[in-house]
Amino acid sequence: MAKPKITVGRIALYAFITYCCLYYLLPLTVMLFNSIKDLNELKAGSLMAFPTQVTFEPWVKAWSSACTGITCDGLRGYFWTSVAIVVPAVLISTLLGAFNGYVLTMWRFKGSDWFFMALMLGCFIPFQSILLPMAQTLGKLGIANSVPGLIFVHVVYGTAFTTLFFRNYYVAIPDELVKAARIDGADFLTIFRRIILPISGPIIVVTVIWQFTQIWNDFLFGVVFSSGERQPITVALNNLVNTSTGVKEYNVDMAAAVIAALPTLLVYVVAGKYFVRGLTAGAVKG
Known part of the structure; x- marks a missing residue:
């Protein structure tokens, strides 16, 4: 060469x-x-x-003793709260997106295209427009101002995006593969579990990275639907930076900002190349 x-x-x-x-x-x-x-x-x-x-004293203080309003416990608790929100929300929304994409691609029903178009509208609805109805829904479900409530919000809002990713990826899978499985006696769930999911690795990586980034960096839902120790790290970071008690410690603020950004940075460093591969894997059918 x-x-x-x-x-x-x-x-x-x-x-x-x-x-x-x-x-x-x-x-x-x-x-x-x-x-x-x-x-x-x-x-x-x-x-x-x-x-x-x-x-590294600013890092230690940002993690364990910096003031985030009236409390001075650092970002540690809020960091793990974000982890508790992100992990189940990513897993649930990814699984729902894979299942929805499978149904909308391989098991078409009457009106499925219209259903898909309606679902995709969810990708373009501004966050602000759903705050009031979502707050009412969380109250009726009894999960307002809680970690399960934030998980629910992110799953609902993220499912439209994950469905779009999986549906576009599954369109490139030959229909003959599913037809052959049906002839062999495989049912609806067996085809999904044993055939579709094992070949969905690239798009699963894309979805996990996308959802992880969106949920971890979210501020609006966190500040509206939670309070106190149930708030994610982005809200705590905002409170830390805007706390005016005592001397303004810019080194602690910057250490806190880096701590809040580290998980998403690590995800992109480790799996960034797979993100691009997964997006292009289903670009051409056949």
Whole structure:
């Protein structure tokens, strides 16, 4: 295989891409540098300067003792609350999306296309427009201001997106595969469990990454439908940054912001390439 020729245009392209990457990573780099600085050094120096002496005290305080309003217990409890919300919400919405996509693709019924179009409208409904009816629904179900209530909200709102992902992926699966299974005597659930799910790996990765990111970064639902220790980490981070008691500790604020962002960063670093593969896997039928 011949090596690509090094030309002025190629060098310019790589230089431009490198510049874009560095520019894009600049905010994260600034937060990391300033989160490991002493407060006196941060006040006396520049935000863009390298730390002269590294300290992880801001991280420890952000995690365990920073004030998030009237309490000073750090982000630790809210972090695990977010985990308790994200994990079941992602699993349930992914499973529902896979099942809905399977039904809408392989087991068409009268009006299924209209049903799918109506379901897709859920992807375009603004968050703000469902706050009041959702609050009424949570109250009637008896799960208002609770972790199960937030899980329910994210499952309901996320199912439209997961259904879209799985339905578009399953369209590329040959119909003969399902027909052959029917001839062999496989029923509705057996085909789904033994044939469809095992070949759904790429789109499952896409859905998990998408849902994890959306739910973990959510602020609106968290601040409206929860309070106190039942709030997710995004709400706690907002409370921490806006707390005006005592001296403003910008290094602690930046450490807290990085802590809140770490899970989504790790997900994209570990599985980012599979996200693109999964999105393109069902792009062409046949």
